[in-house]
Amino acid sequence: MRRMTNDPGFHCDVLIVGAGLTGLVCADRLRRAGVTVQVLEKSRGAGGRMATRRTDAYRFDHGAQYFTARSPELKRQLEDWLGRGVAAAWDVPLAAFDGDAMRPVDNRGQRFVGTPGMNALARDLAEDVTCEFQCRVESVERGGGQWRIRAGGRQWTAGKLLLTTPPEQATQLLAGTGTCLGAELAQVDMRPCWAVMVAFESPAVFPWDGLFINRGPLSWASRMGSRPGRPEAEAWVLHAQPDWSTTHLESTTEAVESALLAAFGRVIGSVPGGSMPNRLLTISHRWRYALARDPLQVGCLVDESLGLVVAGAWCSGSRVEGAYLSGLAAARALNPAISP
Ligand SMILES: Cc1cc2nc3c(=O)[nH]c(=O)nc-3n(C[C@H](O)[C@H](O)[C@H](O)COP(=O)(O)OP(=O)(O)OC[C@H]3O[C@@H](n4cnc5c(N)ncnc54)[C@H](O)[C@@H]3O)c2cc1C
DSSP states (O other), X not given: OEEOOXXXXXXXXXXXXXXXXXXXXXXXHHHHTTOOEEEEOSSSSSOTTSOOEEOSSOEEOOSOOOBOOOSHHHHHHHHHHHHHTSEEEOOXXXXXXXXXOEEEEOXXXXXXXXXXXXXXXXXXXXXTSEEEOSOOOOEEEEETTEEEEEETTEEEEEEEEEEOSOHHHHHHHHTTXXXXXXXXXXXXXXXXXXXXXXXXXXXXSOSOSEEEXXXXXXXXXXXXXXXXXXXXXXXXXXXXXXXXXXXXXXXXXXXHHHHHHHHHHHHHHTSTTOOOOOXXXXXXXXXXXXXXXXXXXXXXXXXXXXXXXXXXXXXXXSSHHXXXXXXXXXXXXXXXXXXX
């Protein structure tokens, strides 16, 4: 992963805002086609919502939990990732819980994870891409046939721009540019998700490594140690339902943790002999823009007159696979010589 030095006058063919999967798939394709690219990312590393939080003893995937690959494009990429140990199958016992009963979910050869964390896929794509981290883009301007980005007192220019931020943030950044994409951006409603990461002092007596939950505040719970390459310590990630997360968007982390852990205790307690062990660590994270309610199915949004593309999972189904396909669509829109 190459980092740019602090060059106040950097110019390239394409500027990309966001080092999540969409931005990095696009950057990688363009780079390989000989296009000069600069990625600007506000966080400390690559991955976006395919996030992994590390502590001394634990590794939590607190954003995307796994991915599926149905398209030929992602299946091809998956073969490569599996071959190089960047991804692995996550063939573990899963169930769905409706408040009364646990129903086993078929999980043979369908779900995959990055190794050693979900962010491994983005990190792999970022390997040869020029990325600037901890660089929050504050403004974008179009003038004289080029884009100018300012962030942290520095600036970059390029003929073309790709934004991969959530649509609401893209709308804010593009205000005043005269883009024709405003109406499409306004259609997409991103829903939040509260995530709680919890470590226990002993294994929870619970036969499932991942649980889809259809009743109460929780939507999902997963045992991190069941994923290839993670520490075996007993650590779980809990996700709240979108409606619950919306209602509790501004609640304190203490209140969120208390409600979600109580709900998890009830889920564990519903299996014979199940009980929640003592907690060693609790961390929470609020995803303000987690998943699109009604994602577009357009690949990406293009304003040719401005040399502008806006892309993201929300343009193509809202999941990891959507991000991958949106990144490919963006690369083709920015350089039609790139083959499908
Ligand atoms: C809680 C949760 C659970 C999920 N579970 C699953 C799952 O199990 N399976 C699945 O397939 N998908 C899941 N998803 C969805 C999946 O994570 C996303 O679809 C995918 O990671 C989106 O990738 P992206 O590149 O489009 O967006 P992002 O990953 O959001 O990337 C956008 C990037 O832009 C950066 N950025 C934003 N604004 C700026 C700015 N002004 N300046 C610089 N950088 C900026 C952000 O920091 C981010 O890194 C989940 C998502 C969440 C949040």
